[in-house]
Amino acid sequence: MAKDHIDPVEALRQNTALPFEQARAMPPEVYTTQEFHDQELEAVFAKDWYCVGRADGLANPGDYTTCELAGQPVLVMRDRDGVLRGLSNVCLHRMSTLLHGRGNARSIVCPYHAWTYNLDGSLRGAPAMKLNEGFCKDQYKLPKIRCEEWLGWVFITLNQEAPAVAEQLAQVNDMIAGYDMTNYTEAFYEEHVWDTNWKILAENFMESYHLPVCHAGTIGGLSKLDDMVCPPGLPAFNYHTILKDESLRIAMAHDSNTRLKGEERRTTFLLALYPSLLITLTPGYFWYLSLHPKGPGQVHIRFGGGMSDDYKDDVDAPQNFAELKALLDDVNVEDRGCTEKVFNGLSSTLAKPGHLSHLERPNYDFSQYLMARIDENMVT
Structure with a gap:
């Protein structure tokens, strides 16, 4: 019934x-x-704010974790300057998700066409794109997601207006x-x-x-x-x-x-x-x-x-x-x-x-x- x-x-x-x-x-x-x-x-x-874990679990440059937050694939990664960054985990080419799970990476490489991003989200390289006159590598950077540390915890949010x-x-x-x-x-x-x-x-x-x-x-x-x-x-x-x-x-x-x-x-x-x-x-x-x-x-x-x-x-x-x-x-x-x-x-x-x-x-x-x-x- x-x-x-x-x-x-x-x-x-x-x-x-x-x-x-x-x-x-x-x-x-x-x-x-x-x-x-x-x-x-x-x-x-x-x-x-959503917690992705502890900051010491992402201690080294290239350490990352991924999640899906309210339908948005998100990547949290420590960059080469030691800063934790929240980034969209979606490639800016054909929109595959990029990294999966938790681990360490020297760069962010798309598993579909190998577009490659630096740890700060900027595009490093894209194979076979020279014949597209509108393509400019410098115009591509993964969107930022707000990311904050508090008492050793790492939080992210999609809301730009959320209080700290x-x-x-x-x-x-x-x-x-x-x-x-x-x-x-x-x-x-x-x-x-x-x-x-x-x-x-x-x-x-x-x-x-x-x-x-x-x-x-x-x-x-x-x-x-x-x-x-x-x-x-x-x-x-x-x-x-x-x-x-x-x-x-x-x-x-x-x-x-x-x-x-x-x-x-x-x-x-x-x-x-x-x-x-x-x-x-x-x-x-x-x-x-x-x-x-x-x-x-x-x-x-x-x-x-x-x-x-x-x-x-x-x-x-x-x-x-x-x-x-x-x-x-x-x-x-x-x-x-x-x-x-x-x-x-x-x-x-x-x-x-x-x-x-x-x-x-x-x-x-x-x-x-x-x-x-x-x-x-x-x-x-």
Whole structure:
């Protein structure tokens, strides 16, 4: 039995009109319809900042990563002067995409006709073009995409009017200053595609209410609901905190860290930087997910992590982190199972959103952000 058509934007508007004390989960149509997917590409991903990873993962001249942002193929590359550049990843000849995945290149060579670009996007050479009287090599340069670094993260946006990342996230910077997040070094980076909606995975990160059950086989037994604090979010992000114990030493502040005091030394921040950068930040290590939708039913995931440089000289730190990475992989298997089950359930004709727990305050703030972005886009 097919569902009657419901305008997903209007359904979300009615949903977000309620105060948090009466709030429910977002309506199924927000996750499952092409109609809402198209709205969020235009209003969210084409307008806000998207994170492509850590700057130290692109440390050397020629290091690059690629992505598709709201339908636009984008290339981020460190040039010969050490500057990170965002560029269109589309050849200016017959419009093939240029580079793919992540790697290092001495130049940007089109895989179709070998038009070759320098690392700054200028055209270096184009075979067999001398007989075209209108061709002038100097007139060709790959269009720039805004690219900014913030605390070691690399962000891009298609929106020339978007406020600077540092401006939007100034309150995050103040809140976690003692962690010195710039000086965390990435130890692994992977990309995955899961069969769920990107918002389901984002919300899964935003609340730790699910930890005792979804993660019963891994970290669930260490997750104490009473230790979770979920304050109201802010316009550009939400967060919650968890207190860790000494059982995982690299989650604690290093003895050399005099920046963090008292309970700060064992506090983990779970930061959701809108729209889709999700960071678990402990005093000793971090891991992150950067999400982009692939239609309503799939999400592309950039997954990475590493350690605070405070630990870089500790002999046992690499082994401790290797054990942590193995644990994170097991946690991801559990999260994938849970979030794909949620998407299957949302696709049911009988699916109706239930009331939120006080531990799901970040989810409520996320829905408010989405609604605000869509309304702003409708006005402009």
